[in-house]
Amino acid sequence: MEFSDRQLAILNAIIHDYIETAIPVGSRTIARKYMPDISSATIRNEMSDLEHMGMLVQPHTSAGRIPSQLAYRLYVNKIIKEHDFEGIVDNHIANDFERLKGEMLQVVKNAARLISMNTNYTAIALTPQLRRTTLKRIQLIPVTKGLMLMVIVTDAARVKQKMLHIPTNVSESLMDELSFIISKRFAGQAIADIDLNLLDGISDVKQNNPVFFDTINNYLNEVILHSDSSDVVLEGVKCIFDYPEYRDITHAKRFFNLLDSKELLQKILTDSTRRGTNVIIGGEDNYEELIDFSVVTTCYKVGPRPIGAIGVIGPVRMDYPKVISVLEQTGKALSNVMTSYINE
């Protein structure tokens, strides 16, 4: 599909105006505000053409027009291609993270809060994914007769704790011993590569206490395979009320249903962890639930390795340039903090 320069300029003006005002924009508005040297009639003709090309939509006859999903896509692709994200990372953002160093969950939550405050949309984030990190250390701690706590420390200083049932009696010293052996054998390796069976020949726990061994082994395998929907973080949920498209309660309700079942967000964020910056406009890519919403995501890394993702969810009429830039900045700041641990 080919557009003349003027058509592109008009399309751009319409998108800008609609993102700003949420009111369908008419030919006279464009003529007055954006291109005073051509008449509204001309613009009218161009708009008619643009509508036939599928770039504009008319809510009803004799209303202005609004950009179609396709138009947003075109717009976003151009932004992503042209925008230079290599700029300096906002120090304000970076400093804020430094302060929280060590509490990875808190750092990610704070990143989400910052994103929400800076963009005025609802921020979403995926906490560092264990299976994408490398092991620092494992520690088993007895809690009661039938319970022990397993603490997994990873290179991104992300800590995961899990309470495990132990049907048999296990001495504290055995836990300490196993903690030490596992940590020593697998430290520095990817969590995904941990296989307790490799301990054969190093330790005889598996033979002497198979139930205990299996409990730990099973949980580790679980951690390796699955990410948890509780890994999804939300911030600034109430922002949605600032946008007139959700003034109607039924729309607001749909939004909260989306956020409530975190599976979808988890999937999108997990995808983005692999793929980097990604924009889903109004239910593209078979995300039917997302009709009337747009989601922008990007990943953050430890060194060269992506381990989690951050993003924004809001109306299709979203300030994409700003959102993309805030996300990229925050992603970099986050990555810096996470990476700094590796070198310690």
Added chain:
Amino acid sequence: MEFSDRQLAILNAIIHDYIETAIPVGSRTIARKYMPDISSATIRNEMSDLEHMGMLVQPHTSAGRIPSQLAYRLYVNKIIKEHDFEGIVDNHIANDFERLKGEMLQVVKNAARLISMNTNYTAIALTPQLRRTTLKRIQLIPVTKGLMLMVIVTDAARVKQKMLHIPTNVSESLMDELSFIISKRFAGQAIADIDLNLLDGISDVKQNNPVFFDTINNYLNEVILHSDSSDVVLEGVKCIFDYPEYRDITHAKRFFNLLDSKELLQKILTDSTRRGTNVIIGGEDNYEELIDFSVVTTCYKVGPRPIGAIGVIGPVRMDYPKVISVLEQTGKALSNVMTSYINE
């Protein structure tokens, strides 16, 4: 203030009807649905009296009447006095908790979810408060050169972890040693009673490595004094949309502002931990922010000792009997689970 039996019956009928329908109720409705043997005119006279006594409010002339805050208070007081909460705990609720044993945070979250599902209001909860529990064990785990993880295990099997900076170099064996000494010295004591200075004479860490010692000591004191607003759990936020009083976006917004700044909820829940079941109706007790909302809370315990609270927030027109009963039931089930650890 004295009421005749008939006045009380009418008041009750009005409250019931309004809780159910959210429509101001008129004299004819009462006559038709609740007391067919007296005429609407009589009821009209009684309602007029009740209004003068401050129990009813008229939104505008020629509309029905709605119960006043005072009327709800009267109603709730009677429920609390009369209702027998000693009934059996719903097994469905109890079983669900058994399954999650060990993950205290998860158990509390699940309790909140259950409450929300059973009442169709937004549930709030306070996780077990460390300063109200007794110590089982403390474990220090080195993470990187400048960071260590402190894990506190308490009798309610609540686990708290905190990443701490250590400016000086501390060996792993020193951490182990101190973990062992602290755990041994203070196990079984209330967290609030822990005072590392009591270690004088037992260990010389304080003298040999004052910075390390202070870091730990400071954090422990912090834990003892303050509860964290992140200890507040929310579930079923979207329930609010089911109630017509929040159809207007500005009301919904107020609700989300309340939930967003968790300080208020934290205060209410902390109060309830001390005081047991508590009902705040439409901004009573100087909770001005809560105008147009009601909050019902109760506590849960380990043995005889209350350590946290659960509750519900919703419209003033709330189904108090149901909410109170669900909360009491869930509170008991929660207490049972928590208490079962003590005896292990």
Added chain:
DNA sequence: GTTAGCACTCTCGTCTGTCGAGTGCTAATT
């Protein structure tokens, strides 16, 4: 003390007409 009856009030939904913004088309202009 209770109730029937009536005048009155207020909300809500429907209908109507007007206004303004916007469109599409045609003919004139450049």
Added chain:
DNA sequence: AATTAGCACTCGACAGACGAGAGTGCTAAC
């Protein structure tokens, strides 16, 4: 051939009118 002025037409938003319905308060009768 492209642009523009002009005009008829469409539609939503808004305001005012109006009746229906629900409710009240008061009075007089039971």
